[in-house]
Amino acid sequence: MSTPKTLFEKVWQQHLVVAPANEPSILYIDLHLVHEVTSPQAFDGLRMAGRKLRRPDRTVATVDHNVPTSSVQDRLHILDQISSRQIQALRQNCKDFGVELYDVQAPEQGIVHIIGPELGLTKPGMTIVCGDSHTSTHGAFGALAFGIGTSEVEHVMATQTLPQDKPKTFRISVDGALPYGVTAKDIVLHIIGQIGTAGATGYVVEYAGSTIRSLSMEGRMTICNMSIEAGARAGMIAPDQITFDYLKGRRFSPAGDAWNLAVEQWSQLVTDEGAIFDRELHIDAATLTPTVTWGTSPGMVTGIDSTVPTLDPSASEADQNNFERALEYMALEAGKPMQEIAIDRVFIGSCTNARIEDLRASASVVRGYHVATTVSAMVVPGSQSVKAQAEEEGLDIIFKTAGFDWREPGCSMCLGMNPDILAPGERCASTSNRNFEGRQGRGSRTHLVSPVMAAAAAITGHLTDVRNWKFKEAN
Numbered sequence: 231m232s233t234p235k236t237l238f239e240k241v242w243q244q245h246l247v248v249a250p251a252n253e254p255s256i257l258y259i260d261l262h263l264v265h266e267v268t269s270p271q272a273f274d275g276l277r278m279a280g281r282k283l284r285r286p287d288r289t290v291a292t293v294d295h296n297v298p299t300s301s302v303q304d305r306l307h308i309l310d311q312i313s314s315r316q317i318q319a320l321r322q323n324c325k326d327f328g329v330e331l332y333d334v335q336a337p338e339q340g341i342v343h344i345i346g347p348e349l350g351l352t353k354p355g356m357t358i359v360c361g362d363s364h365t366s367t368h369g370a371f372g373a374l375a376f377g378i379g380t381s382e383v384e385h386v387m388a389t390q391t392l393p394q395d396k397p398k399t400f401r402i403s404v405d406g407a408l409p410y411g412v413t414a415k416d417i418v419l420h421i422i423g424q425i426g427t428a429g430a431t432g433y434v435v436e437y438a439g440s441t442i443r444s445l446s447m448e449g450r451m452t453i454c455n456m457s458i459e460a461g462a463r464a465g466m467i468a469p470d471q472i473t474f475d476y477l478k479g480r481r482f483s484p485a486g487d488a489w490n491l492a493v494e495q496w497s498q499l500v501t502d503e504g505a506i507f508d509r510e511l512h513i514d515a516a517t518l519t520p521t522v523t524w525g526t527s528p529g530m531v532t533g534i535d536s537t538v539p540t541l542d543p544s545a546s547e548a549d550q551n552n553f554e555r556a557l558e559y560m561a562l563e564a565g566k567p568m569q570e571i572a573i574d575r576v577f578i579g580s581c582t583n584a585r586i587e588d589l590r591a592s593a594s595v596v597r598g599y600h601v602a603t604t605v606s607a608m609v610v611p612g613s614q615s616v617k618a619q620a621e622e623e624g625l626d627i628i629f630k631t632a633g634f635d636w637r638e639p640g641c642s643m644c645l646g647m648n649p650d651i652l653a654p655g656e657r658c659a660s661t662s663n664r665n666f667e668g669r670q671g672r673g674s675r676t677h678l679v680s681p682v683m684a685a686a687a688a689i690t691g692h693l694t695d696v697r698n699w700k701f702k703e704a705n
């Protein structure tokens with residue numbers, strides 16, 4: 231019998247072109263996703279070298295980071311010069327190099343990590359890269375998916391391969407039923423809080439266990455998305471019936487006999503019994519609570535029913551300094567109950583939490599209520615398709631009636647690269663993935679939360695324990 235293998239090892243081995251000793255291996259890349267920010271120099275490099283794209287048919291581009299979300303009109307006439315130039319460059323490059331581009335008005339447009347899965351471009355067992363750190367999202371399908379730098383983007387464009395050092399493997403098993411009010415976002419925030427933002431550096435994480443198995447694809451994507459915030463090279467979840475059901479019938483999913491064959495092959499993509507990981511962590515789901523960040527890194531988390539932590543005198547000097555700096559930046563005092571933190575803005579969006587299920591969850595909290603008078607709140611669907619689906623279900627009406635701004639798809643307030651930013655000093659409950667200093671605009675203060683927690687905060691005007699929420703029925 232052959233040695234038991236992990237899911238990662240199977241995908242890795244199936245894509246090895248060569249594996250020379252003492253040098254990085256060369257991996258074949260199945261799918262290359264492209265957006266406007268990290269591709270211009272790569273295309274320029276190809277142009278200067280007089281090269282073509284090796285596999286334009288395995289390359290797909292969209293615009294997400296820089297597009298305004300205020301109105302279709304604003305997207306067609308982008309005022310910001312840098313954004314406008316980057317998007318214009320992507321249009322020209324895709325034309326010159328024969329790449330499919332889902333432009334602002336295309337029904338397929340959206341955040342790159344949202345459209346890959348929803349179009350069925352993302353498939354189990356693939357290698358997927360993109361010049362974007364949150365490419366880890368696609369690992370939820372049992373793909374090996376990771377972010378690459380601009381020079382690597384050029385390498386993949388030219389050769390459809392990538393030199394890679396083999397990462398180590400780390401299995402994080404979460405078992406048991408999720409307590410009421412606890413979501414996939416809370417699981418991943420908890421994990422990052424526990425292992426730290428460098429806790430998975432050098433590893434590919436496989437999420438396993440009954441809790442993970444019970445999650446929808448949306449929830450699994452939320453978890454894999456934030457793997458990078460724990461430093462991981464990638465996050466992966468073995469494909470199963472939930473994965474197959476999600477993919478069936480999607481535009482680029484196999485159909486007919488090819489579907490049955492694909493499912494048969496995808497079903498092999500599980501970690502074999504007895505396979506050895508370099509590291510393992512077990513989490514009991516019963517210990518999880520709705521989790522929120524208080525500081526300026528995704529690892530600075532606490533339970534919503536807890537308080538802003540106090541300085542740990544046994545921590546290293548560097549950690550103590552970081553801690554104090556974070557409190558100062560966030561304008562918080564140690565010991566303050568999390569639920570007493572008032573917020574100015576709410577952002578429901580991003581590749582972490584702007585899929586249809588996320589919007590449904592937020593809407594279920596919002597239904598029948600109104601946004602607090604002190605709060606300005608927005609919902610930014612992750613893609614045109616999510617937006618259309620939400621509108622079909624009437625979720626937009628629930629949000630708009632409650633006083634939320636209902637926007638066009640894009641990265642939006644997840645990062646300050648488009649007009650959706652916080653004013654200096656403003657505090658936001660956000661469903662995104664990063665709360666770094668200045669992430670949502672200069673001087674912005676971010677609390678990372680789940681979609682239901684963001685919705686509850688919008689209504690009450692402060693961080694709120696969604697476990698006590700009184701849901702109102704549709705009338």
Ligand SMILES: CC(C)[C@H](C(=O)O)[C@@H](O)C(=O)O
Pocket residue numbers: 267268295361362363364377645
């Ligand atoms: C702009 C892009 C390169 C960046 C990333 O790599 O993640 C962005 O998507 C982010 O989330 O910070």
Ligand code: SF4
Pocket residue numbers: 294295341343362364580581582640641644645662663
């Ligand atoms: S939504 Fe945010 S995290 Fe995701 S790709 Fe866009 S900027 Fe990056």
